[in-house]
Amino acid sequence: MAILEIKDLHKEYGGNTVLKSINAGVEEGDVIAILGPSGTGKSTLLRELNMLEHPTSGAVIFDGQDITQANEAQLDKIRQELGMVFQSFNLFPNMTVLDNVKIALVKVKGVADSEATKTAEKFLAKVGVADKANVYPASLSGGQQQRVAIARALAMNPKIMLFDEPTSALDPEMVGEVLKTMRELALEGMTMLVVTHEMGFAREVASKIWFMSDGEMTAYNTPNNFFENSDSERVQSFLAKML
Amino acid sequence: MKKWVKKLVMLAMTVGLVMSSGLGIVGISSVSAAQSDPTLDRIKKSGKLVVGTSADYAPYEFHTTENGKDKIVGFDIAAAREIGKQLGVKTEIQEMSFDALLGAVKTGKVDVVVAGMTETPERAQEVNFSKPYFVDKNVVLTLKENKDKWATLDQLRSAKLAAQVSSKQDDLAHELTDKNVVSLKKITDEVTQLTQKKVDGVVVASTTAKSYLEQSNQFAVSPAKLPGISNGSSVVMNKNATVLQAKIDKILDDHIIGAPLKKMQDDAIKQMNKQESFFQKYAPYFIKGTGYTIGLAVIGVLFGIILGIIFALMKLSSVKVLRWLAAAYIEAVRGVPLLIQVFIVYFGTQAIGLNVSSFLAGAIAMFLNSGAYVAEIIRSGIQAVPNGQTEAARSLGFTKGQTMRYMVLPQAIKNILPALGNEFVTVIKEGSVVSVIGVGELTFQTSVVQGASFKPFIPLMITAVIYFILTFGISRLLNLFEKKLRKSDKTLG
Numbered sequence: 073m074a075i076l077e078i079k080d081l082h083k084e085y086g087g088n089t090v091l092k093s094i095n096a097g098v099e100e101g102d103v104i105a106i107l108g109p110s111g112t113g114k115s116t117l118l119r120e121l122n123m124l125e126h127p128t129s130g131a132v133i134f135d136g137q138d139i140t141q142a143n144e145a146q147l148d149k150i151r152q153e154l155g156m157v158f159q160s161f162n163l164f165p166n167m168t169v170l171d172n173v174k175i176a177l178v179k180v181k182g183v184a185d186s187e188a189t190k191t192a193e194k195f196l197a198k199v200g201v202a203d204k205a206n207v208y209p210a211s212l213s214g215g216q217q218q219r220v221a222i223a224r225a226l227a228m229n230p231k232i233m234l235f236d237e238p239t240s241a242l243d244p245e246m247v248g249e250v251l252k253t254m255r256e257l258a259l260e261g262m263t264m265l266v267v268t269h270e271m272g273f274a275r276e277v278a279s280k281i282w283f284m285s286d287g288e289m290t291a292y293n294t295p296n297n298f299f300e301n302s303d304s305e306r307v308q309s310f311l312a313k314m315l
Numbered sequence: 316m317k318k319w320v321k322k323l324v325m326l327a328m329t330v331g332l333v334m335s336s337g338l339g340i341v342g343i344s345s346v347s348a349a350q351s352d353p354t355l356d357r358i359k360k361s362g363k364l365v366v367g368t369s370a371d372y373a374p375y376e377f378h379t380t381e382n383g384k385d386k387i388v389g390f391d392i393a394a395a396r397e398i399g400k401q402l403g404v405k406t407e408i409q410e411m412s413f414d415a416l417l418g419a420v421k422t423g424k425v426d427v428v429v430a431g432m433t434e435t436p437e438r439a440q441e442v443n444f445s446k447p448y449f450v451d452k453n454v455v456l457t458l459k460e461n462k463d464k465w466a467t468l469d470q471l472r473s474a475k476l477a478a479q480v481s482s483k484q485d486d487l488a489h490e491l492t493d494k495n496v497v498s499l500k501k502i503t504d505e506v507t508q509l510t511q512k513k514v515d516g517v518v519v520a521s522t523t524a525k526s527y528l529e530q531s532n533q534f535a536v537s538p539a540k541l542p543g544i545s546n547g548s549s550v551v552m553n554k555n556a557t558v559l560q561a562k563i564d565k566i567l568d569d570h571i572i573g574a575p576l577k578k579m580q581d582d583a584i585k586q587m588n589k590q591e592s593f594f595q596k597y598a599p600y601f602i603k604g605t606g607y608t609i610g611l612a613v614i615g616v617l618f619g620i621i622l623g624i625i626f627a628l629m630k631l632s633s634v635k636v637l638r639w640l641a642a643a644y645i646e647a648v649r650g651v652p653l654l655i656q657v658f659i660v661y662f663g664t665q666a667i668g669l670n671v672s673s674f675l676a677g678a679i680a681m682f683l684n685s686g687a688y689v690a691e692i693i694r695s696g697i698q699a700v701p702n703g704q705t706e707a708a709r710s711l712g713f714t715k716g717q718t719m720r721y722m723v724l725p726q727a728i729k730n731i732l733p734a735l736g737n738e739f740v741t742v743i744k745e746g747s748v749v750s751v752i753g754v755g756e757l758t759f760q761t762s763v764v765q766g767a768s769f770k771p772f773i774p775l776m777i778t779a780v781i782y783f784i785l786t787f788g789i790s791r792l793l794n795l796f797e798k799k800l801r802k803s804d805k806t807l808g
Contacts, residue, residue, distance in 0.1 A: 175721060176712060180712040
């Protein structure tokens with residue numbers, strides 16, 4: 073059964089149609105790479121899956137509930153289940169790395185402080201930045217910051233992880249360490265949706281490809297179907313530019 | 316602040332008056348009308364004689380500094396203290412402008428007025444006058460170099476004359492000249508205008524003129540014989556103070572008129588011409604003014620912050636009406652000069668029937684103004700926190716309020732604090748504007764010293780230096796503080 077279902081999703085911005093009738097389903101354990109040229113609505117689609125942006129029409133069914141109809145209080149609950157990692161990391165600069173990971177556990181989930189510390193330390197170790205627990209984010213490299221951001225999202229024990237171009241803001245030498253962390257996560261069976269321009273990652277790690285072009289989305293059941301067997305002109309021209 | 320306290324004291328005294336007159340009614344059968352009157356009752360009850368005066372009329376009454384402290388002295392004051400002593404009560408001097416004195420004695424804010432005031436038919440309808448304790452004639456004080464130009468009454472007809480507003484000299488000046496009379500509240504201002512040649516002569520009592528002649532050789536007295544000969548200075552009291560009046564007349568006869576008054580006058584002139592350095596004499600004015608200036612700025616910014624937070628939150632709210640109201644207020648306040656706002660508050664409160672002191676009106680105008688600027692500082696500080704911070708927090712399940720509290724505000728404060736410091740510096744400087752409504756802050760005191768010392772420039776320089784020390788000192792402190800904030804950013808994160 074699909075853990076997440078997108079039904080006839082539309083998005084308009086001041087007369088511009090960004091998303092035209094998106095329909096798709098996400099199964100548990102799926103690793104979906106969302107690919108496509110810039111400005112075709114990939115990030116918009118992802119941000120509508122946890123209601124950071126509200127669709128103009130359509131439905132997003134998560135765990136049997138249409139979250140486009142949820143009120144603010146319900147959304148606060150739902151968002152705990154949908155971890156999100158941003159292009160620009162968005163760590164809280166006024167808190168230590170440990171507190172960045174802990175604070176939502178303590179203030180949102182109401183976990184006891186000592187337990188939250190343990191959980192946070194566990195996830196920081198998992199992403200390989202345990203030694204940075206007590207420094208502030210500004211002293212970390214971009215790659216380290218993004219891994220902390222992943223640990224922060226993971227600590228909430230989400231059902232799905234949403235990645236919005238997680239390596240686009242990184243220096244090239246840092247991209248590898250973040251992709252490695254994501255690959256490990258995928259191998260553990262985490263359900264992931266990843267907006268990315270990393271074709272290698274998409275080909276090797278993703279189980280499905282969603283190709284977005286001009287606000288329309290085509291789903292491919294395997295990376296191979298997309299990379300090797302698509303006869304779509306749009307896909308061909310996109311791949312020609314990317315590879 | 317002192318004026319404000321004064322208002323309170325006056326209010327308390329008015330209440331006291333009402334209560335004591337009430338008690339008077341109760342006690343009417345036991346106290347014969349010939350033995351007391353309401354004013355005397357009040358004096359006895361409070362144990363003090365409250366004397367109103369306008370202390371800019373040397374050597375009658377004027378400010379001086381004794382051991383660095385500002386004091387009101389003069390032969391009128393010495394006489395008033397003698398009256399208090401003979402009545403067996405303490406004497407308290409209350410200063411106000413000359414044109415406010417009659418109102419004060421009529422409403423009971425003061426018990427008597429001793430201010431070289433002369434009886435006129437108009438005044439006699441309003442208040443009671445004691446017998447004159449000192450008779451002085453009026454003269455025209457002019458510059459020595461122009462003495463011959465203004466030597467006769469005919470010549471004076473074309474002179475531009477100054478006199479103290481609503482004084483007898485003011486009436487006389489109108490009779491003397493065909494030109495408009497410059498009516499000023501303070502004699503020191505009139506004399507400054509004379510030295511700056513903005514007026515040709517000042518109509519004053521001869522005693523006053525004499526003291527100016529002794530102070531500086533640039534002055535002379537016009538030899539023209541003025542009509543309306545003399546001013547008999549009397550003690551002024553309420554119409555109801557009939558018993559008090561008889562007592563005071565007797566005290567004047569027994570203890571003041573004659574040799575005692577002569578000695579008081581000699582003492583006063585000595586005090587007036589006391590050799591003192593400029594600084595010794597006027598430092599208290601600058602210190603007082605600086606205190607008021609800082610006080611105004613602190614009130615302005617503190618209440619401004621409260622108002623600013625409210626308007627900033629309104630402007631960031633999702634309710635359209637609130638946003639619109641806040642925007643309208645901020646734009647209106649920022650689009651109108653502070654000077655106009657000060658006048659609007661000062662006269663506006665009067666118009667709606669609130670008798671607000673000038674300090675309070677000034678402080679209100681300052682914080683209403685500052686609030687608009689602080690609102691923008693806070694709003695932009697909050698909006699300067701990247702939206703990604705909010706998105707990250709919301710995606711973790713934080714509510715709007717929690718996001719504001721844990722993520723946005725702690726980061727916004729770092730943007731806001733330095734800007735608030737700058738606003739404090741701005742408010743210190745802008746405080747000078749409220750001098751227009753008579754708040755005794757630094758700029759106001761400067762003009763007082765300019766007038767009293769006949770030195771227009773030095774007081775300005777001193778004031779400039781004080782302002783600079785205040786503002787520069789504060790911005791240095793702020794810089795240190797900002798550095799510390801930045802340093803903590805670096806070492807910790």
